Structure formats: C-alpha cells, structure tokens
Amino acid sequence: MDAKGNVDWVEVAETPLEADLLEQWATRPECGAIVTFCGTTRRSSSTGHDVTELEYETSVELAEGRMREVIAVARERWPDIVAVAIHHRIGRVLLGQPAVVIVVSSPHRREAFEAAQYCIDTVKKGVPMWKREVWPTGSAWSQEAHDIVSVHDA
Amino acid sequence: MDAKGNVDWVEVAETPLEADLLEQWATRPECGAIVTFCGTTRRSSSTGHDVTELEYETSVELAEGRMREVIAVARERWPDIVAVAIHHRIGRVLLGQPAVVIVVSSPHRREAFEAAQYCIDTVKKGVPMWKREVWPTGSAWSQEAHDIVSVHDA
C-alpha cells in the first residue's frame, strides 16, 4: 500500500484465475469504474496442430517483479487509478480458460480503461513467460514469441 | 444471434448484476480477450448530501432498445467482436455495488477494449436512465444529468 492507500496485487501461480474475486477486491467506495481484462487461451495454433491446452512456464520471482514494475509505471501515467491486480496462471491451462487477468479500479472510467490496456500490452512485451502448445500427441513452444523488452521501453 | 453466430445480451432489471456470469457467457473458443466494465455507485454527491444509495429509474423497453442499438453500432465499427452484453440495474443500488456491467469478447484485445469503452460512453449519453441520490433523510435527482442524444450522434 502506498501513501495514498493504493494497493497492488500481483500473482503468478498454478491456481485457476478468479476474475470476480479480483473485481470484488478492486471495489472501493471512491471508485466508479472497474475495468477487467481476461486473456483466455484460444483455439489457434502457431505450430499447425489441434491444440487442446497451453502450458505456461516462468520464474515466478522474475515475472512478479516485472508485473510490479508495470503497475508502478501505470501509476505514474494514470495517478488516479486506485487498485491494480495482475494475475498470470502458469502450468497447464485448458482452452477457453483465463491465463491472465488484469483489474484496474479508478474514480472515473477513462483512466481505468487506459491503464488496464497499458498493463496487458506491457505484460505481453516485458514479463518473462513462455507458452507451449499442447495437442493430444505432442507439444511445442509457441511460435508467437518476441524479444522481451524492459518495462520502460515497452 | 446474427449470421456470424454473434450474440447480444441486453438486460435492464432490479436484480443484482453478476459480472462473472457475463464473463463466462462471453467466453468463446475463438476469443482470446474479454474486457469487462463495471460501473459501481460511488461515494460522491451532486446534491451535497451523505448519499448511501442510488435509485435508478427508466422505461425498460426504451432502455433495452437503445442498448441493442449501441451494440449494433459497435459491431459496425469493430466487426471482429463476438459476444457483447450490456446489463443495467434499476431500483435501489447500495454504494459500491455495480449499476452497469458491459462485457465484450473478441479474438484480439484491442477491439474488445475499444468496443467496451465505446459501449459505456454511448450508454451514458444515449440510454434513457435517471438516477436519484438517496441519503438517510431524503433523496433528489442527480444533478449530473445531460440531454439524451441519439446513438448515432453519440
């Protein structure tokens, strides 16, 4: 919690993500807007196989550190945002389930939308995370990969 | 459901809003992004009183008609969006509870963010809805009101 009472909640874990829990957590009497982004695993393949699930892998410590940095930059850019959560699931995730959930609350909606979009864009560019596509007879690293960049360059 | 299998879900009712239900409903195998906006009643007053709840009033038929129009325009502007829900609560809503929830799913995240923001902006401008501020000893219409505009002008 910072001097203004604002809180961050960052988590990288194998447990299923619960957007509703994060939304409840982000609800504050002074906030009229809560914007949630759920990134769900979808039926698409970079390897040409009939993918049934994805498997995410990272260093929890490095990933959580970068997520905290993403939120710090978001708070510099949108000082009015109040609660910010970034949760990323690791391990096997079935198609259609959320792999990442971001929630931002703020008094007014514009900054909540902008900060949430900034957070997911920057998480994708700057957080260490690797995705394997898994199909019934095998698996391979996703080909949709790009060089990791520092949060301030993202 | 339209020719592409896309569905709208519009509802104006007294029942508490359930964002998680709408998010589950909006989850589709081809969608990697679900963006949710929760507009919660907040501790602010246009009438100078210590407001404890808000009371919303409308014509359900007119309001739902305008919401369907908002979604139709969003689908013209962002043809890739898949599921779109707009639910607005009426009657008394305690502070901190959602009064409006909008959910948009799409294959990629940019259009989900943009369409969700368009929908809430346009709902605020173009849907018939009136808000009373309620405090322990009285109530009054919110002074934060503006002329209703047609969805195509919003």
Place this chain on the structure above:
Amino acid sequence: MSRILLLGPAREAAGVRDDHIEGATVGEVLRGAVDRYGSTFEEVLKVSKIWVNGEPSSREQAVGPQDEVAVLPPVSGG
C-alpha cells in the same frame, strides 16, 4: 388520444408514469399534459427531449391512439 410516458423527473413532476391525452400532434399532446400536470411539469418539459415510439420527434409530428409520446428529461445513467 395518445399514450404519454413520463420518465424520471418528468414522472415525479406529473405524479403519474403514463397517461392518455388528447391531441393530433406531439405539440398538442404536450400542451394537454401541461394543462393537466401544471407548472412544475412545464419546467421539466422545457429541458426534456421528446420521443415518439422510441424515436426522437418534432412537436409537429402527427400522433394517434397507437402512438406513445415519451418525455425524457436530462439522463444520468451508468
């Protein structure tokens, strides 16, 4: 005789939510409403938009028994 729908502050000022009022045009129906509901309603009407059957309308528009004239004061939703 058209149906008139009075919403939000217009409902409060009129004391009713819907009613039936004589008039061959929107303007005539609204004048009939002012006669029936009085000056508080008239003040709200001055700042309201008028829809007929869910679409914005002019005061000159002709209306009949099947039509619904809605009085929409400034909105404050969401």
Place this chain on the structure above:
Amino acid sequence: MSRILLLGPAREAAGVRDDHIEGATVGEVLRGAVDRYGSTFEEVLKVSKIWVNGEPSSREQAVGPQDEVAVLPPVSGG
C-alpha cells in the same frame, strides 16, 4: 561460480532449470553454459536476452557467487 537460470526453451535445450557455472563475467558464464549444454542450447542462447539479478545485462558485466544470470528466450505470455 554464479547461479544460472534457464527459462522456457532455454531450460528445455539445457535440460536443467538452474545450475552453477564458473566465470568472472556474464560472457564467461554463458560460454561455460554452451560448453556444458551443447549446440541446441547455443542456438537458443543466440536469440535470448540476458538478465543479471532481474535486470538487463551486458556480456562484460562482472558476476560473483551471489549473482543470478538468467537466460530469457523470446517470450510468449498472456
């Protein structure tokens, strides 16, 4: 002797997730890693970014026993 952390495709190519390798600089540790893990790892290393203690690093940076050198192939999160 520094700790080396091998992530995603680098972990798979090396066959281990973390290890300890001799070297006075990042570049020396990475050369030691190529010697130990072979050419598949070397290919992954060529396209990877290197962090030391969570921050981007150069190959010239000096490292000691308390330092963690992380090999980060192109990422694909979210």
